[in-house]
Structure formats: structure tokens, C-alpha cells
Amino acid sequence: MPDSQNRILRVAAARADFLESGLPGAAGVPDLLAASWVRSRVAGVSSQNPDADCADVDTGSRLSRCAAPVIEQLANDCTDLPLAIALTDKHARVLNRVDMSAAVGRLLDRVGFSPGFNYAEGSMGTNGVGTVLEAGQPVSIVGPEHFTESLQPFACTGAPIIDPLTGRVEGILDLSTVAPSWNPLMHTLVKSAAKDIGRNMLLDRGQSQQALFETYLRVDSRAGRQAVFAFAESIFIANSAAQGLFSPAEQLAIREHATFLLCGRDRVADVMTLASGRAVQIRGTRLLSGGDTAGVVVLATEVGSSGRAMEKRAARAEFADEILPSAAVANSGTGRLIDDLRRPHEPIAGGSSPAWLRACEELKQAMSAQTPTIVVGETGSGKFTLVAELFHAEHGGGRSICIDADQLSSDGLIDLDAILDGAVTRTLCIVRNIDCADTDGVERLDNLLLAIERSRSPVSVAATLSGASLDSDLPFHTVIGHFEVSVNVPPLRCRTEDLPHIVTRILADVAPHRRVRLSPGAQRVIARYTWPRNVAQLREALVHAVRIRPVGEIQEEDLPTYCHTAPRKQLSVLEAAERDAIIEALNAVGGNRVAAAARVGMSRSSLYRKLKVYGIQV
Numbered sequence: 001m002p003d004s005q006n007r008i009l010r011v012a013a014a015r016a017d018f019l020e021s022g023l024p025g026a027a028g029v030p031d032l033l034a035a036s037w038v039r040s041r042v043a044g045v046s047s048q049n050p051d052a053d054c055a056d057v058d059t060g061s062r063l064s065r066c067a068a069p070v071i072e073q074l075a076n077d078c079t080d081l082p083l084a085i086a087l088t089d090k091h092a093r094v095l096n097r098v099d100m101s102a103a104v105g106r107l108l109d110r111v112g113f114s115p116g117f118n119y120a121e122g123s124m125g126t127n128g129v130g131t132v133l134e135a136g137q138p139v140s141i142v143g144p145e146h147f148t149e150s151l152q153p154f155a156c157t158g159a160p161i162i163d164p165l166t167g168r169v170e171g172i173l174d175l176s177t178v179a180p181s182w183n184p185l186m187h188t189l190v191k192s193a194a195k196d197i198g199r200n201m202l203l204d205r206g207q208s209q210q211a212l213f214e215t216y217l218r219v220d221s222r223a224g225r226q227a228v229f230a231f232a233e234s235i236f237i238a239n240s241a242a243q244g245l246f247s248p249a250e251q252l253a254i255r256e257h258a259t260f261l262l263c264g265r266d267r268v269a270d271v272m273t274l275a276s277g278r279a280v281q282i283r284g285t286r287l288l289s290g291g292d293t294a295g296v297v298v299l300a301t302e303v304g305s306s307g308r309a310m311e312k313r314a315a316r317a318e319f320a321d322e323i324l325p326s327a328a329v330a331n332s333g334t335g336r337l338i339d340d341l342r343r344p345h346e347p348i349a350g351g352s353s354p355a356w357l358r359a360c361e362e363l364k365q366a367m368s369a370q371t372p373t374i375v376v377g378e379t380g381s382g383k384f385t386l387v388a389e390l391f392h393a394e395h396g397g398g399r400s401i402c403i404d405a406d407q408l409s410s411d412g413l414i415d416l417d418a419i420l421d422g423a424v425t426r427t428l429c430i431v432r433n434i435d436c437a438d439t440d441g442v443e444r445l446d447n448l449l450l451a452i453e454r455s456r457s458p459v460s461v462a463a464t465l466s467g468a469s470l471d472s473d474l475p476f477h478t479v480i481g482h483f484e485v486s487v488n489v490p491p492l493r494c495r496t497e498d499l500p501h502i503v504t505r506i507l508a509d510v511a512p513h514r515r516v517r518l519s520p521g522a523q524r525v526i527a528r529y530t531w532p533r534n535v536a537q538l539r540e541a542l543v544h545a546v547r548i549r550p551v552g553e554i555q556e557e558d559l560p561t562y563c564h565t566a567p568r569k570q571l572s573v574l575e576a577a578e579r580d581a582i583i584e585a586l587n588a589v590g591g592n593r594v595a596a597a598a599r600v601g602m603s604r605s606s607l608y609r610k611l612k613v614y615g616i617q618v
Contacts, residue, residue: 008179012144019047032135033126033145039134040125040147050124050148054116057093063161063171064095066200070173070193071098082181084108086174092120092130095171104177111150113176124148128156129172136160136169138191143179155182159194164202173197184399209235211287212295219285219297231258232295242300250274258282258298271303279303351498355490362487363390367428370460372449372482374434376467377489380536383464384432386489391428391462398426405445405463405476406436427459435469435476442475449482492534499527506539511546521556529563532580561587564616579614582607586616 010028017025018037026034058064067087074085075098082101088094094115099105113119121130125147132139138159146152158174173194175186209232216230220239227242229251238251246254257272271281284298351357366373367390375383388400429452437445452459463483469476492502503526507516518526522545531537545558556564562583581600589595597607610616 036126043122045125128158132158227300229298353495374486380534400428431463434463492531
């Protein structure tokens with residue numbers, strides 16, 4: 001655990017010093033935490049028993065609707081964990097709380113962490129909801145890091161829910177537990193789930209806009225020479241008749257009047273009078289998504305001499321409401337993180353092949369000396385897992401922080417304070433897939449690496465890199481100069497003697513408590529195949545085999561078709577690509593050679609020759 005007992009005691013002592021002497025007493029705690037304590041004190045929050053106000057909240061909002069499937073999936077996956085999942089709005093008011101543990105729920109009830117209560121910093125001090133809003137980034141607040149004593153039994157990890165279209169924070173997703181049960185993986189889990197909710201908000205908005213556009217086209221096709229408008233938060237569509245009948249100023253006036261009508265529920269059709277004195281009847285269709293109005297399609301007709309009669313009919317008319325189904329879904333990838341909370345880690349550093357042992361030893365030496373290290377290897381060869389495993393084996397109380405280089409542009413600024421929170425804790429910052437960073441991401445990495453070099457915190461850096469990228473002109477080359485040592489991790493095809501151990505470990509993981517083993521024939525197939533995607537691909541092949549034969553002895557025919565290739569020579573890049581394309585085509589057509597030949601664009605005779613050359617068995 002990153003937060004050892006000694007660190008908890010140091011934070012508790014720093015908090016006591018802060019309450020007595022102010023900011024100087026908070027020396028040694030992260031800047032983000034110290035700043036939150038200062039804001040809490042300035043806001044007048046009681047350090048003993050703060051008083052959270054309670055008000056009605058909108059539980060049917062778009063945020064709640066888009067978060068519901070994600071929270072439901074989290075709840076299903078976390079049934080045996082001592083957690084509570086909470087959703088708040090952008091003002092830190094709790095909208096919903098789902099308890100995985102009745103005991104944790106009762107404890108949270110005592111501190112008012114329930115729907116309607118306000119958990120902003122100005123009300124409750126430093127906590128895993130209000131501090132997230134203030135910091136604008138995921139935050140974990142554990143035990144004595146809370147400003148108030150009443151919250152110190154808890155550990156809360158929260159992440160902002162960001163609308164991808166507007167970039168605004170719409171709410172907070174929080175995981176709360178008792179402090180001794182906190183796990184650093186909760187930080188990754190809640191961040192992933194918050195992104196799922198943000199993705200759902202984008203899907204929800206996209207569905208609404210698509211429905212609005214389709215409704216507009218349908219109405220316009222039947223409108224003849226009538227003016228048709230489509231209005232939404234960021235959409236203004238007018239057909240040619242509307243543009244010919246009304247000036248831009250009049251179109252704006254119609255939009256504003258229609259927008260005003262959207263606010264009401266009782267009378268949504270009307271006759272309006274323009275500045276020119278022209279009377280216009282407005283009627284149309286309103287699109288509802290959940291409890292919100294997603295947009296409206298309007299027919300606008302100028303009222304003639306019979307205006308009074310038409311006005312009476314318009315007053316009786318109503319918009320036809322069209323209800324849109326929910327488009328939100330939960331991402332299964334987030335759920336897999338929960339399994340990792342339960343599963344004991346199975347080490348991968350126990351190989352015996354010389355190249356693997358040399359890589360492990362070089363990594364140990366580099367990390368022991370805190371030397372910035374590049375770890376080079378093929379995709380799926382275990383670079384990241386090996387680095388993290390060796391670090392934590394050497395530093396049991398240390399912490400590791402992972403940065404995915406390909407997400408730097410979309411995730412915004414790097415949480416530098418969290419990384420440099422190493423004044424008393426040994427820290428490893430792992431930059432994953434550094435070759436996937438774009439120009440903006442490389443610039444952020446450069447600033448991060450410079451900041452780490454200048455700091456006095458015990459923070460070391462390692463980065464993983466695909467060897468195939470070394471000869472490219474990708475942007476990552478500009479930050480290679482920050483590293484002093486490179487370690488090469490061997491691919492799986494160069495670790496034949498480790499295969500039995502790796503296969504046994506993977507089978508125990510994908511089929512726990514089952515009697516599953518490889519037949520001698522299946523072992524020979526696995527040993528003969530080259531595994532271009534290494535351990536990740538071997539895992540996929542074994543998962544495929546276990547689905548076919550869930551218990552007993554896995555036979556060679558249970559393995560995927562591509563495993564049955566045994567080329568007699570080392571393939572070039574083009575030959576390997578051709579082989580993989582043929583295997584993919586055969587899999588797609590169920591092994592039909594005629595159809596596969598047509599799919600890859602070669603004659604049957606050519607395909608048969610390639611099958612023999614590449615050793616592909618069908």
C-alpha cells in the first residue's frame with residue numbers, strides 16, 4: 001500500500017501542526033493537500049464536526065441518466081467489496097449513493113454523505129468530492145488527510161465527470177470506503193468509470209442531435225413552402241423557405257421565442273408578433289431525452305387576415321413530444337479493473353531464460369540507483385508489468401504512477417503535484433508506450449521530466465517503448481535524452497523454456513479452480529508458433545481454447561487457427577503481414593479456402609501454395 005502506517009502518522013501530525021500554526025505546519029505534505037486545508041480553514045469549516053446543508057436535487061438529470069448504467073455495472077462487479085459508490089452534481093451535492101457494504105453505508109449515513117447533502121470544500125473541508133472540484137483532477141483523500149475529524153475514518157477517491165463536447169465538469173464520481181480498506185487501484189478505477197460516464201454524455205448528446213436532424217428532414221419534406229427551423233443548445237437550422245420569408249433578425253427572434261417556450265410544460269405553441277408587426281404561428285415537435293428537452297423542430301407560418309382564429313387554434317395546439325431512448329452504456333473495460341482489486345498478483349519475473357534474467361537484473365540495478373530507464377521490447381512482451389513488479393518487490397512501501405503517453409493530449413495537464421508527492425515516499429513514474437505520444441504529449445512529457453530532474457523528491461522514471469518505433473521519425477525522440485539506461489525485454493519466442501510456466505499461470509488466471517491443462521500436441525503447437533504479439537496474444541489463444549474446452553485437456557484443434565502455422569524460415573515483415581491476412585481471411589469465412597482466396601485477392605492455387613509455405617493448417 002502506498003500509504004504506510006508511518007506516512008499516515010506523519011500526515012496526522014502535519015494536520016495537527018497545521019491547525020495550530022497554519023500553513024508552516026503543513027510542511028512535508030503535498031501542495032494539493034496543503035492548499036485544500038488552507039481553503040477549508042479560510043471557509044470557516046469546523047475541524048471537528050462540520051455542518052453540511054441539504055437541499056432537493058434533480059435525480060432525473062442528464063448526468064444521472066448517463067451515469068446510471070456505469071454505476072449499475074460497478075455495483076454488480078463490486079458486490080463483495082467494502083465500498084460505496086456516489087454521484088454528485090457539479091456543485092458537490094450528492095445525487096445518488098449505492099452501498100456495496102451495509103456497514104460502510106451506515107458509517108456514511110452518520111456523516112451525512114447522502115443524497116441532497118453538500119460536500120463542497122466550503123461546507124465539509126478537504127474530501128474526495130469537494131477537493132476534486134477545486135483541483136479539477138482525480139483526487140484520493142485517505143484518513144487524516146481529511147480536514148475534519150468526522151471524516152478521518154474514511155478513504156474517498158473521486159474523479160471529475162467531464163462533458164467531452166463542452167469540456168466542463170458536470171459532476172463527480174466517488175468511491176468511499178473505510179481508510180484501512182483503501183487500495184491505490186481505486187484511483188484508476190474511478191477515473192476510468194468517470195470517463196465512461198463522459199463518453200455516455202457524448203453518446204446521449206449525439207443521439208439527440210441525430211434525432212433532431214432526422215426529425216427536421218422529415219418535417220421539411222412535408223412542409224412545402226412553409227418555414228421549418230430546428231433548434232437545440234448549439235444547433236440552428238433553417239430551410240430555404242425560412243431564410244426567404246424571414247430576415248436574420250426575425251429568425252433569431254423566432255429562435256429566442258421557441259427557446260422560451262421550451263422552458264414551459266403547459267403551453268408550448270404560440271402566435272408571436274415580430275418587430276415588423278408580422279404575426280407568426282409557431283408549432284412543432286419537441287424531442288425529450290430523459291427529463292430534458294434535447295431540441296425542437298418548428299413550423300413557422302405567417303398569420304393572415306384570419307389571424308385571430310388561427311391564434312385560438314395555435315393556443316389549443318401542443319408540440320408533439322418524441323421520447324428518445326437512452327443511449328448510455330457501461331464500458332466492460334472498467335469492470336476488469338475491479339477484478340484486479342480482488343485477484344492476488346501473480347509475479348511474472350520468475351522466468352529462467354538467460355535473456356529474461358538479464359533484463360530483470362538490469363532493471364533492478366537501474367531502479368535501485370534511481371536511473372531514468374527506457375524499457376524496450378515488442379508489444380505484449382510484459383515491459384510495463386515487469387517494471388512495476390520489480391519496483392514494488394524492492395520497495396514494499398513505495399508507490400508507482402502510470403502515465404499513458406497516448407492519452408496526454410486528451411487528458412490535459414499532468415498531475416505534477418501527485419507525482420512529486422514523494423517527499424517521504426519512494427515513487428516510480430512509469431510512462432507507458434512513450435512512442436505513442438503526439439507532439440503535444442511529448443511537450444508535456446518534456447516538462448514533466450524536467451520538473452522531476454529539478455525536484456529533490458525520491459521520484460524515478462521509467463518508460464516503455466516498442467522496439468519497432470526506434471527507426472521511425474515519431475515525436476518521442478525529442479525526450480529520449482532524459483533517459484540514461486535502456487533495457488531490452490526479450491520477446492516470447494526467445495523464451496521457449498519459460499513457456500510452460502507462463503501457460504500454467506495464464507490458465508490459472510483465466511480458468512481459476514478448474515482442471516485445465518494442455519495436451520502434448522497443444523504444447524508443441526504453442527512452442528512452435530512465433531507469437532508476434534507475445535504474452536498478450538498467448539493469453540487470447542488460451543482464452544479461446546478454454547471457451548471451447550472449459551475443463552479437461554486442451555487439444556491442438558482447440559487453439560485458434562493462426563497457431564497452426566510453422567514457417568520453415570524467418571519471415572520478412574511483408575511475408576508475416578501476408579500470412580496474418582490469410583489467417584484472418586480463413587477465420588472470417590470459417591476455413592473455406594475458395595472464399596478466403598477471393599477475400600485476399602489471390603487465386604486458389606496461389607493460396608494453396610502460401611498455406612504450404614507458411615505452414616498454415618486448416
